[in-house]
Amino acid sequence: MGSLERYIFRQAALAFVAGLFILTLVVWITQVLRQLDLVTNSGQTIALFFMMTSLGIPVLLALIAPIALFIAVVQTLNKLNSDSELIVMSAAGVSPARVARPLFVLTMLVMVFVGALSLWLTPSSIRHFRLLLTQVQANLLTAIxxxxxxxxxxxxxxxxxxxxxxxxxxxxxxxxxxxxxxxxxxxxxxxxxxxxxxxxxxxxxxxxxxxxxxxxxxxxxxxxxxxxxxxxxxxxxxxETIYRPSERYTSELMSPDPADPMLERWRGRFRQELHDRFAAPLYPLAMLCIAFAMLGQARTTRQSRGAAIAGAIIIMAAFRGGGFAVSGIVAARPAAVPLVYLLPVVTIVFFGAMSLGLIKVRPPEVLTRLSNEITDRVTRMIAARTAQGGSA
Incomplete structure (x- = not known):
């Protein structure tokens, strides 16, 4: 990568690491508070307490990393546009593909990271957590x-x-x-x-x-x-003997033991868990395509940036919510398995084409005008309050 690509990559990577750390910390603290009574009431050590709660971090990282990447890409592109750097790059002949290259490299790293978490580290950590929880539940009455x-x-x-x-x-x-x-x-x-x-x-x-x-x-x-x-x-x-599908190794989900008494009972959840793990690495790439399609082009007005950011967030939330919904359907209907992969793939193809300019989608004028008016009013309100505070 050249100096320009390294600059963009550094901006996005720092934002991704910071966002991933903050979001994971917030969610982890809520998990800590939920497990506090279980461990303290059963008289366990503080070391065991932190070990048990830390074993849930890989699960959080796998869920949060695509969202943290989306936030990082949005923040990076918005900052480049706010500082008029995207405009200068565009005027200098820098193509959108070159701007997207360092973001794509970061996304590939995140995809490998999420894949390793989903396929190997997360099942191992959850399984080890169950073993520790079993030890705590040896003091069953003091625990529950x-x-x-x-x-x-x-x-x-x-x-x-x-x-x-x-x-x-x-x-x-x-x-x-x-x-x-x-x-x-x-x-x-x-x-x-x-x-x-x-x-x-x-x-x-x-x-x-x-x-x-x-x-x-x-x-x-x-x-x-x-x-x-x-x-x-x-x-x-x-x-000690019953492991849920999320606690099974990926190899056990791919080739379950026919004699497993839980297989017939949880067959749908076995299928759901397996395909969710394989589809998880696709979500970071889909998040990149959504963010870049909405914010990758240079813009000169704050109103259009506000509308683009709001649109990107809405699309991202709908996409991730659709992923959870499809996952739930797969547990009940085997025929829905292709949807687990089709949803992120279609999102990648459509918004990737938008990012490269192969597809151009214009929102309705009414929505654009309404979004611009709301953003303009909020901007004037903030400016007015700032001015009042300064005069006071």
Whole structure:
């Protein structure tokens, strides 16, 4: 690349990195707040907490990178146009293809980045997150049960606690176990703790009683105990063996095990996840084509730039929303699989042709005039307030 291309590439790359960092940080913080109760209530270390939340970053990067690229391209082209650099380039004979070349190079890098995330890194990180979450859920009750609330941990198994004490101790415990249709049992205890043993995970209850009722004849018996171990191994083991489609490696989605009990249940989601991963690298290129088609030409008025930016944002939002909608359809209908690839490909071809001047689309005069009037009013309003602030 020449000096001009390097200049444009540097501008866009810096904007992309900054936008990707800020957007990812904002979304990551919301995920941190969601996971905070889960980890802190189960008495886990701060290192494990940050490790678990950081494993979600590849997922965020794969979703946010195309949008961050779109923002970077829009910002770069708008800045070049605002500083009249695009006008000078056009007057000097620089073609739109040459201006787009460094942006295309950046887009190729982003496509490789998104492809690596979608096909390899994201499934691995989510799967590792599930393993860590299983470890945390070994302390199942301290993780999900809230004081004063009835919580169903499994079908026919409900927990209730009055309060928590330091060291993971639960106070005022009620456990209703109706998983066996022949016998219903209710455990009441003053306190209890989760205990990890070689034989499994146990909820150790202290100072309580067990109320056992036969459903056939209604016979009831009460057993008072000082210490009772309630087996939780089945609950924690279930989380270890079931992996959702998003947690499967790409090779497992391409060639699923026919004996997998979840295959028939989640066959649509298997198909949806696989094709979403393969289509993900197409989205950065589509974002570039949309942004460059709307802002790649030199403009001399602020009104036209405002209308072009607004139009680019609307088209980008509609395109990305359409991608999510098509993905949902694929989960239910196998015949919709081609749409996963057709949507970004058609977008790339159409707006790429617009970028090169092969297709010229003019918006209706009414919309152009309305957009220009709104932008002009906003500009005058801002200028007036600025002038008032300066005089004050």
């Amino acid at each position: 049960v809230r004081p004063g609330q009835f919580t169903q941990a499994d079908r026919g198994l409900t927990f209730h606690i009055r309060d928590r004490a330091p060291g993971g101790v639960l106070l005022g415990i009620v456990v209703a176990d109706t998983r066996d249709p022949q016998v219903h049992m209710i455990y009441v205890a003053e306190r209890g703790v989760i205990s990890e043993q070689p034989q499994g995970t146990f909820f150790v209850l202290e100072n309580g009683n067990l109320q056992r009722r036969e459903t056939k004849d209604g016979a009831t018996s009460i057993v008072v105990f000082d210490r009772y171990a309630f087996d939780l191994s089945q609950l924690t083991q279930a989380a």
